[in-house]
Structure formats: C-alpha cells, structure tokens
Amino acid sequence: MLQTLQSEDRPATDAEKASLARWGSWGAQGVFQIFDETREDYAGDREHLRSLLSEAQYDAARRTTINAHYTDAAYVQAIWSTVQEIGFIGGTVLEPGSGVGTFIGFAPDTADMTGVELDPTTAAISQALYPEATIRAESFADTKLPAGHFDLVIGNVPFANVTLHDPRHNAGGHSIHNHFILKSLELTRPGGMVAVLTSSFTLDATNPAARREMNQLADLVGAVRLPTGSHRKAAGTDAMTDLLIFRRREPGQEPATILWETVTARQVDGTITRLNSYFDEYPERLLGDLHVGNGMYGAETLQLTTDDLSAVPARLDAALADVVAEAKAAGMVMTERTAEQDRQRAAYVPAAAHEWEGHISTGDNGFTVVENGSHSDLAVPKTQGVELRALLGLRDAARALLSAEAESRDDTADIDALREELKTSYSRYTDTYGPINRYTLRDTGRVDEETQEPIQARITPRAVAIMSRDPFGPLVMALENFDEATQTASPAALLSSRQVQPRRPVLGVDTAEEALTVTLDSVGEVDLDYAASLLGISRDETRAAMGESIYQVPGTDEAYQTRAEYLSGNVREKLEVAQAAALSDDRFAVNVRALTDAMPQPLRMDEVEARLGAVWIDAGTHQEFVREILNDPYATVSNAAGSMWDVKANRHTLSATSNWGTQRMPASDILKQVLEQRPVRVTDEGENNRRVLNPTETAAAQEKAQLLQERFSEWVWEEPERATRLIDEYNRRFNSIVLRDYSTEGERLSLPGMAKDWSPRPHQRAAVARMLSEPAVGLFHQVGAGKTAEMVMGVMEPAPLGHGQQARRRDPKPHAGAVRPRMAPDLSPGPHPRGIIGGPRWRQTPAVRCARGRQRMGRRGYDPNRLPACKPQPRS
Template sequence: MTGLSQKTSYPSADIEVTGFEHSHFNNNAFDVVVGNYRVMDAAYDDQKFKIHDYFLAKSVDKLKAGGIMACVTSSGTMDKMDASARMYLAERAELIGAVRLPNNAFKANAGTEVTTDILFFQKREEPLGDKPYPEWTMLSETENELRINSYFKEHSEMVLGTLEKSTNPFSSGVDCIPIPGADLRQQLSEAIGKLSAEINRDPVDMDVRAVQFTDDAPLKTFFMREGNLYFKDSAEKPAEISDLSRKKRDRVIGMIGIRDAARAVIQAQTENCSDEELQKLQAVLNERYDVFYKKNGLIHAKANATVFREDDGFALICSLEKDFDLKKGILKNKADIFTKRTICQFSEVDHADSSEDALIVSIQYRGRIDFPYMEQLCGKSKQEMISDLGDKIFPVPDLVHPDHVSYQTADEYLSGNIRAKLNEARVAASQNPMFERNIPALEAVLPPKLRAGDIKVRLGATWIKPEYIRQFMYETLETPRYYQVKDKEFRRYGGLGNKINVEYVPEAGLWHVSNPKSDTSIKATRDFGTKELTAYQILDDVLNLRAPKVYMTVPDPGSERGEKRVIDGEATSLAQKKAAALQQAFENWVFKDPERAADLVETYNDKFNSMRPREYDGSHLIFPGMAADINLREHQRNAIAHALYGGNALFAHCVGAGKTYEMIATAMEGKRLGMHHKSLFVVPKHLTSQIGEDFLRLYPSANILVATTKDFKASNRRELMARIATGNYDAVIISHDQFKALPLSAERATRQMQQEVDTLTESIDRERAMNGGKSFTVKALERQRRALQQQIEKLVTAAKKDQQNVTFEQLGIDHIFVDEAHEFKNLLCPTKLQNLTGISNSASQKAMDLFLKCRYLDEETGSRGVTLATGTPISNSITEIHTMLRY
C-alpha cells in the first residue's frame, strides 16, 4: 500500500512494488539510495555475500557517480573478518562516515537487541582501480582486545555506546551497550552533523520526474521520461511530444497526475484497502485535481479535452466531474470517488442453509441452475434438492436427446409458447414419468382457448390455408366447374390454362388470383364485381390488402401523348364497395362449416394464443464492482434481468428512465456470469464520451475503450480494430457512423443474403412450372432477387478494396448494445401494403449493416447477443415496432 501511495504522489516516477531482489532498475541511475536492509540475487552469487551485504552491493551499483547512499545494516558488515564485501563497496564508493547504534535502537519496533550501523557512501566518479584499499576495509584491536572496524577505532565519537564482547552467538563478536540515561535521538543528530560530502546536482521538478519506459506501458497513454513528454500510440517505440506549447504541456502533465491518482484510488478499493489508506490516496487525488482546476479549469473544458482526449484515461478523469457548468467553467460537485468508498469488496457466498437459498445463490452467481455448485453450497445431493424445490424448478424435455435433462426455474419454464411446451411435455411424459408434473403446471397457465366467435378473420390473413380461400371463391362467386382447378391438374399438366386459382407465396408475402378475367358471369361482373374490375381482380386486391382502384384516360394537351391516366372516382368507389361486400361474405362463410371452423380455431390458437410473457424479477441481482453509491431502480433491475435471461432485448423506456445504466449493468453482469465476453456499444456521435463517463461512474474499475474520430481515419482504423481484437475490454464504445466502418466479412454477408436469393429462386422455379414465366408472382419475386443480387455485388466490390482490415467477426465482439436504435428504423421490409407510413421498401446502408451483424450474432450466441435501447420505438407508425423486432 505504501508503494501504491507513492505511485500516486509521484505519478511520473518509476516505482516497483516488489522485493528489491526482484527489481530491475538500471545501474548508475539513482542520485540517492536509502535502505534498511534485510533474499539473494543470482547476479551476486559469485561474491557469495550475506543478505545485508548483498543489498549494499546491489544498491551501490544503482547509484550514479556522485550519488549518496545511506543504509542501516548489521555490524557484521563492518566488523567481520571477511573483507570481500567492504572491498567491493570501496572499489565503487567512498565511505563518508558511519554511526554505530546501541543494541537497543530497534528494540521497540523489532523486539530484538542487535548492534547495527548506519553507513553513508558516495559513489566514486571512477572505480578505485589499482589504488590501495582504504583503512575502513580493515579491522583493528582496541585496548580491551576487541576486534572492530578501523573506522570506529579512529572515530570513537561515532560509537553511540560502550563496546563490549558479545554473548550473542549470532553477532559479529562485539556489542554496543547503550549509555545509561543517554538521549539516542540527540546522540544520532550530533554524530550525523559531523559528516560532510560535496553533492553537485541540479534541482529536479518531481512532477516531471523520469520514468523508465517498458514494453508493457499501456497503449494510448501519455507519460514522462527523463523530463520529456511521450505518448505511446502503438506497440513500437513511443513518440516524444515536443511540439506542444508550455501551457499545453503543463495541462497534459497535470492530467497525467490526476489520471494516475484516480486509478490508484480505484485499485486500492479493489484490493480492500483500509479507510485510512483510502483517505490518504483520496487526499492526493483531491490535491492534484484542485491544483489543476485552479490553474486550468474543468477537465471537460475544450482546451483540456483537446490535448488529452487521445489518452485512454480521458473518460476516467472526465467522470471525476459530476456536476458542472461548462459554459461558465464552474465545477458544482466532484464525483464521490474524492470522498467516499465507491467500490465495495466483493466476496462470493460459500454456504447456503437450504435448497431454496442454494437456488437463489446459483442464479445470482452463475446465472442458471448449477447443481454441482448448489451441492457445494448446501451439502445436499441433486435429487434431494430437486425434491426440496418442488415446483420452483421443472425438468425440460429434449425429444431429440431424451437422456439429456436440464432444469429451468418456474418463471422461465412456465412462459413462452405454452401449447408447444405442453405438447412436448405430454410426449416426454409418455416415455418418462418425471415429466408428468409438467403437464398440470403448463395447463394451469395456458391462455384460455378462443372460440370462433372471439376470432376476427379477414381476407388476406396469411395463417389461413390457400385451399380455404379457393373454396370460398368458388362457392361465393359460383365459379363454373371448367374454370375450377384441382391439385391433380397441377401435377398432370404443370399449368392452369385459363383456369382460376388462388395461391399464396410466403417468400414474397403475396396472394395471387390467376386468370381473373376468365369468368364473366353476373356474380363476377355485377354482384361482386364491376364492368371495369371482375370480382376475381377485386379479390386479388383485398387479399393483398390493397384498395381497388379504377383508372380512366383524360385529355392532357401539355403532355407528349396528349392524354393521361387518372383515378375514376365513381368507378373506384363502386369497386371498393364490392371489396367490402366480399369481405363481409367471407366473414359470414368462414366459420359456417363445423369442420372448417374447428380447423381454423385450432390453427389460430396454436399460432397466436399460446404465448405467456415471462415476468422478469431483478431483485436478486448483485452487481459486483458497481459504484456503492448508485442504487438501480426496480424497473431497471427487471430490465437487466430480462436482457440477461431472455436473450435479445429492447429497452423501450422513456427519456430519463435510466436506459444507459441498464445497458452498462447488463454488459458487466453478463460478462461476470460468462454470458458474453466483449460488448460493443453503438451510440450517437455526440454521446460517445458521455457514455464512457457514465460507464466509469457506474463501474469505476471497468476496462473500456472509447473510440475517437481520429481512430477511424483511414491511417488509424486498422490499428484500432487490432486493439479491439486483442484487448480484454469490458466494453468498446463507438458512434453509429463508426459502426459501419467495422465491416462484416463479405463472405458471411453474401452468404446470408445468398440464402435469401436461393429461397427466392426456388419460389420462382416453382411458380414458373405452375403458371408460366410471365405470371405476376414471378415478376415480383424476380424484382426482389435482383435487388438482393445488386447488394451482394456492392459488398464484394467493397471487400476487394478493403482486404487487409480485420473483420467484425474477428473483433471478439459477442454482444452489441445499440443506443437510440430508432435511428436504424429505415430497414427494408417487403410488404404488399401500399402507402403505409413507417414501412420502407428500400433499406439504408446503415440499417442493412446492423441487420446483417445482428443475424451474425444470432448465429453465434443463439439469439442472445443484441440489446436495443430507444425512448421512441414508435415515432410515426405502429409498423416501426416491426422493424425493431426484426433486429
């Protein structure tokens, strides 16, 4: 902790918090060495020095010429018979003087009575060489026949006690006995006052103290070395920053100090430091910030942000300013890190008193039911816990692998498509009785079955089988038999001739009535049709949710042809009345037949009345590493639980509801639980720095990368992508526009779209075989295929130009959080509807890029890698929510 404190006090100094024997300081590097020596080092094995002597030898080698060393060591260094250590020191340094302390000097602290010396050396400008060794390397005898170092014989005033023969088997043979009543503090002060040495050193500003650069210095970091300012922009040699004005340089140095002080406070808290230690570090942080603020203003100020924005610690130091007026340059409130403990030590629960408690802990710390972990917590077997928990958990059938049985909590299992789960449970229970209890539990939450009278059925509903629409058409319009088709005719002749048929093409989302003008009966042209549009043509419009329109030609002298087409209002109104009549006739007909009604009711309930929403409870979430002073609200906790346990999610909360903290907490908690490893935040450009600051306010020790505009310049983009790919970041924050510059590989993007092309091609071939190459459906499908093929060509062309860059798949991103997701609503949505607000028939490049990346993450994560957030999921039309769901 002392080392950590010193690192904070002197952020530009190279301080190693390690044993001296493991340090790697350069020789001839220090002006002063001070030590209280107590572990050997291979570099001094040849001398076979004792521990104290080893440290003395290593220390003197670190001194610069003229440097001073003061050290406390055993009296054996000076008094022992073996002079090799003294000779080693004498070759390199002059003895300024020595003070022998009485053997009780350290009794209060160490509890031992040992005679010790304080030795003062000055490093020689040149080694001793062939000159004779000085007297102090030798021993002499006193009048009392005590063998001691010659220095102490000649300078008895430097012996602060009485020398006597030692009875301690571990001493050098002579003890220094304290003088009764003597004041050791005064004695020592007088003795040291007799020493003198000439020291020639220029004064050094500790704020620009040298730091030894090492290869593990963080990228994108400012630092000082030999009084010079450097920036490590790549893995290569750092670049010296020499083109800054004195004022800008001082700003950078000041922010380096604040950055390192803030990191020291954070690191100390993660190591569970004492309150006293924390307060010392906070005092340093407060002092450094206050000095900087008084001289340079807010860190957020443009002058400061401009020079330090590239540093990876910029978002951290910005988060220190909690409330401020940027226009006036006034700080209103500092962040709590200056005065409070913002990180509480996290310790995992290691015991549970019951199976219920073990389940809660397992969800908290593992994010799932983990029976081996639960067994360790409560000491019960898996079967005992299953019995104890009862209907709090349920076995999940796996009809493909019946021997594999997993368990889910009741809130998860008793939600989703209940009818499908009920069918699976009945099949599984017939093979294994353990699933029998699932059946009544699922039946209890099954949505009540709707009856025919509860269901509104309209022409064009895609869940209705085409054969029912065909049957309605033939019966209602009394289509002559020779115009009716049977399934056998498709297989026999491969075409329709002039026969009338209805079919639905799901790939295009279109219904199609073939040969709508073949029948000219009263029913077709008067009862349900008009002289301009037959009932079959009107039916085609109604099925495709189009309002029938009748056009007429009127003179237009100003045009090239002299005429133009306009809507015939009267004829159109009549046609739309016939359309309404057809719709009413269908509603009267559809449930009339009991067998047909039963089939349609069953289909509708299976498709649309089987879902039970899961209710997510986030009260159990614990959020290790979150700032202690921030408490999430209930709806935020529940939203986070939804995103963690429910897969892809949309936070559609109003402005001010806390969506940013929801996304950040989901990212960090998901990483802790192993659900994902590296999150990408895609946010509006003006919010990138703000989101970074919010991230570090909520999780002060998070490792994040906030990409700047400069990072995405052509010359820097490749390096940025390499940093993302190789860095162990908790989150990477980029803008909407920058997101497009992280390309999905052309191979994957084209493969995804080619699957759509292949599906369309199969539909085209099938339609051609049935109705010929000129049918309406073929033309519609071909238009969609051409549009997709053109997009594939663009992707391939772009990939050829950018072959060297890392692709999105290689970045290690396994979860994306898209803020203000409504900015991506312009996504292609094939539809048969006309003039429908909010639906786009063409996709923006930005929207298509996000869509393809979402599909990639779905493949990689099982639809658990996408979280969207917006306060306006619907801005113009209810149809916009469909686009959000497609992502």
C-alpha cells in the first residue's frame, strides 16, 4: 500500500490511513524474527520482504528491531494531558524516535509536530498518516537543529545498551536512551518541557553521569515508574519504563534538587539492589510492588509488578495529577516564549541540500554560516567583508567549473566560459589583495627549546581565515601555487586546463578478466549480470568463463566474491560452510578444494602455551586436571560464563594444603583466582574491619599458583588423545585467519576524479582497495611512502561506488600539522569538499563536517596512547 501511494504520488485515503495505522513496527513480536537468518521457519517471509524493500531499506529495518516498540494509546493520551495541564497551549513539538507517529496522532491542533524516525519505511508510513507533520527519515544522532528550537519534546525514546556517535550531544558516550534525552533537552528552549518514556536504567544506573548532565540543563518535574508488562499488549515487550517530565531551566538558575542524581541500596526479596533516591521520597509513584526476579536483562533484575495491568492507566492518571499539582505549586510549569526566543524562531532558516555544515553565505544583511543544519549570523569585521565576498565568489566559480568538468568529457563552450570567469575573478582578487595564501610573521616572544631560534606565528588575513572554515576553503586555497619563500603565487592548473576527467563508460570487453576488472571498478562488487552485458554473452557463460577468479558464497542467493576476498579471513569457518553445502550441491566442491589449500599450516603442540583458564581449554579438561593432582575424584570445575569459574574440591587434604596449596589458601581457592585471572592474595582482618595484605602467606600462595600453572602446561600435552583434541581446538579458534592480498584489487581501480597528472604507486592502490573493503584501516607505512595521498584517494573513491557517506581521518598529535592544506584538492579536484586541515593556522579548524549524507573527509590529532576503538556506528 505504501509503495502504491509513493508510485502514484498521492495522499492516503481515510481507508488507507486506517490500514496503515495498524503497522506495529519491525520490533513487534512475530516480525523481528524475520530478520534472524537462522530461523528457517521465516525464510519465506524473509524472501518476500526482501522483494518489497531495497537493500538499504531492509538493512534499516533490521537495525531498528532492537528498540522499535511503540506506545499504548492510553499512556500517550495521559502524557499529552499532563503537558497541557502544566502549561502547553501550542507551539513547536519534537518526537524523537517517532515510529509510526502515535504521539503525533494524539497531538492537539495547536502543536506543530516534527518527528524523527530512522527506518525509512516507518517514516514514510508516518508521513502518509500525518501529512501535516514534518517527518525526518534519519538517525536522531544526525539530526541538525539549533539549540532551543522546540517548545516541547514528547515521546518514547528507544532504549538499549547501544551508544551512537554524536560528538555534540553525546560527548559522554551515554546509552541511546540517555543520549536521546540529553539531546532533547538541548533542543528545547528554556521554559519548555520534555516528557518522555525511557528505560528504568536512566534513573537506576549506578553511574550518575548522564543524570548529572540532564540536571545541568533541566529540572525533573516528576517521574512515574510503570510496572513490568505495561507495554506488553501494545509493543510486545516487558521492559520496565519510567515517565520522566523535565522543565528546561532559564540560564543562570540553579538546579531545584540533586536528589534524583543518586541511587540508594535497598534489600528486595533478600537481594541488595539499587533504586533511584527519587522513589524513596515518592514511593507512591512506583505503580506496583518491587521484586527481584528473572527479567529482560538477566537474573536478579529489579522488577515492578502488579496483579492488574488493566488498572495501570488509571493509576498513571492519578500519579500524574499529583505531579501536576506539585509542579504548579513549585512554579515549575511551562512558560510562554520570550521576545528573544520568538526572534530566534523567526530567524530560523534551514540550510539547503547543497549547503553543508560550515557553509558561508552572503546577502543583504551580512554573512551567515550553516550550524546544526540552519543558517546563523556570522560576525565579520566591516573591513573584511569585501574581501570575504570576493573569496566566496572564487569558491562558487571554482565549484561551478569543477561540476561542469565532472559532468562532461568534452571541453564545451560552457566549460570554457566558466574557466574564463574563474580566471578573471582570481586575477581581480590578486590585483586587489595579493595571493590568497599570503601571510605575515610575528614574533611570539618564545624560543624553540631545541634550536633556540625565536618562534614566529603566521598571521593570516582575517577574511582568508574565515574562508578557511568553509567546507570548500581548501579548494579556494588550491587555486594558486604559492611560494612561501617569496610570498608570490601563480594560477593553479585548473585556471588554464581541465583537471577532472569523468570516468569513461566501458561498453564492452573481450575477456572475462577484463569484465571482472571493469565490474569491480564500476559497481564495487561481483555482478555477473553486469559482467555478462560487457561480454555480450549469457550469465551462465560469464560464470563459466571467470572460473576460479570468483566463488559463489554458500547459503546466499547467487552472491559471488573474488578469489582474494573469498580465500581470506576466517577460512576455517568458510570451509565448514562450504563442506556442508557440498553435501547437497556439487558446485561447491571447488570451494572446498580451494579453501582447504588456503588453510594456514596447523600449529604444533610445542608452539602453543597452555595456561589455566585459557578460553580454548574446556571446563571438563580443567576438572580432569584438578581431580588428578588433588587425588579427589569428586572435585568439580565449572565455567558459568566468561571469566566466572567455580572450583569445588577437598580443602583439607595434604595435596590441597601443602603440595598445591597452603593452609590459608587451599589449592581450590588458588585455582579459582588463577582461572579468573585475579591476583592471588591472602589478607588478614585489621582495624575497623579492613582487610590487610599478609605478605608472607601471599608469597606462599603465589608460589603454589606458579607451580599449578607450570604443571598444567605440561600435563595438558601428556595424554595423546587429549593433546590432539586441544591442539585442534586451538587451531580452530586462533589459526584460521588468512590475510587478504589487495594488490590485484588495487590495480583494478580507475580512481575517477583524480588529477590527470597523478599516478599512484602499486602499494598506494592496494591501500585504497583495502580502505574500500574494510570499515577501519591502519596505514602503517614508513615516512615518505605516500600515506596522505592514500588517505585522500581512499576517502574520495567510495562516493562513486556508493560505499561510504562519512569518512574521518586521524593523525598522531606530533604529526597533526604535517599535511599540506591543499593536498586533497591537488590530488582530487572534484566539485565536492575535499579538505585536509594542516599547518599552524589550520590546527584549530574542525574538519569533521560530515553532513547531509555526502562524502566528506575529517581529520584531527589524537593521542596514540588513547586511540579509540574503531567499529561501525549504530544508528537510531
């Protein structure tokens, strides 16, 4: 139905809206299981869904299953009634993680609603249901809006132990639910309200950091905890949730209380657990009875239970009435917008699609810069305005010329005219101001510690410094060849000749090898249909011609990988899959043979060190060892999970207290410490019940621990059957990886958009190919090997192939200024921003401006000793 509405480009009828409103989210019971590839019982539904959605839509839907649960209408109505009682009479309202738009559907007519929803399918359904609302189909982490933009934020935030990348609004790296609340508070004006359902962990988490950040921005007007199961009927989840109502404080006001920042320990059902201190003062706002039991997040989870879930809406209404009365008495109600807030709201101008973060514009009223997706006033000294306008003119002229070159392989009259316009503008600028990259030197009064020479600072003209912060600032700087020694410049090659050579479409090839090369360079993956069209033969003939240069991936619908890709990575796992597939399909016999040949040489026993607690040695083997050395046939060793071990054995035998242990720490206790990789320590009771280290007993116990470790390392390999089993397990776990050779893939790259006179070396091509294939790459080449060029090519290449939308680059701090600012435009002079920040006057400029889904490059210095983990970023 949704696809019909989109193809016919028309609004939904009332009947269609009624049908669309039944949509229950990808996370609903009976729906999220479709995305589990191991569930064969859902294979038919999965195949049908893939036929309806694009690959991007399918991936987005799968990502939302962990937190796509919608809200019971009774709770939605109660929350709307409460915010109206507290003072909302109309205005701009945000629903983050809006889903199908339940809160939008119950909004009063005076509410100007904006919803943010990650899943494009759900967002489209919401827009069809509520065409008068603004629905932004994007991750809330990517939402760019000015601070204080909304009067009210309302909704049910997604909750999971997931952290989204949002350096502006989640610098603390908080879980998704806390991140949503913090960003919502930032986007709410002072005097406005935020009312959201969230995980109970927002209030009950032991770490108070997120709550303290919230309290810096807003007062907690009230909180009500709903019992476990309250969302079962509407969302199919038993998550325990809290309704939190905040009032954004005016600047300069102190927090009303810090009570809710802390948690207190309390005993529930014989278990010590933690509950937010707020509920110590307001126990009636717990709509149920506290118990400890098995919950969504494991055993011994604090739960709030009730015998009558149907009575929860009425109890919620009563609790919220008490919250409203208290808020009115304390003056913590919503206030009307001030004149300044009205002015800021009226001045809001969203950025156009081509205006990325940092884009500078000029108009009759001065200059603006794009910040958080909207235009903000940019202060420019009056004496610098004329020059800045000239620089912006150069930027626009250069962009227009590069865009024209990228769109046509022919040197048309239009391109010639654009080049002449740019050349004239550049000459006019230099005749008036001098070179763009000019600077003066000023003594700082400091001396270099090594050379004892005076340290001088570069002083850049103010207009040029402002221009450098624009996404296309490096492009403007690259319009000339600047000689620092003479402070003179000559026009760059772009002003006299073509610099962008579009990819020439290949219409046909002669060999299967050529077809594979062109396919990978054009599409980025093995596409037999595309390769067949290049060869002018059938798909089956193309597959046969390519032979073992590609392999079909078992368990997929005719998906293929290159030889280099398929015969690398965890080849042992791939071999097991291929062997299983070959049992019923002879086509995969070639996979089995190739993977067998690619398998790493097995490690021998003398090449492996066996240690107590090693993950590749099972608990049964450890138990066998303990029984043998302690001569205790009833000893048990178990590994509950991770590093949690349990050792039970006789503690009073000679073996336990003398041969392998001590009187103070028997062998079983020592073994437990060693298995869990904890320090072996013996302590005595000191003053004030404090434990004090006993050095003598500790040394004795540590000596026994070393003896146990040494004996275990020998014992493991003494029995042939056990030794064979364990060395096979070690090889299976840790000797299955084959590194991929990217040399061939690198040679296949055409690198469209690179400067005509640039010819990368083979190792640079291989580096780019690797960057295209892996989510995070370290380029550990020697100095002078061309790492900067590799980074430029690697960042620019994904865009034509549709691989990446955001790219970031990090350099160790000692090298943060070693890259020429113009390096990227010199190598890749395309129409998109390709800025690398480098040099003293560039170090403080933020280069990370990855916005509006366009390929960008970012860079900043990092401390090599504090390198953050690199992993794909979740979205919501």
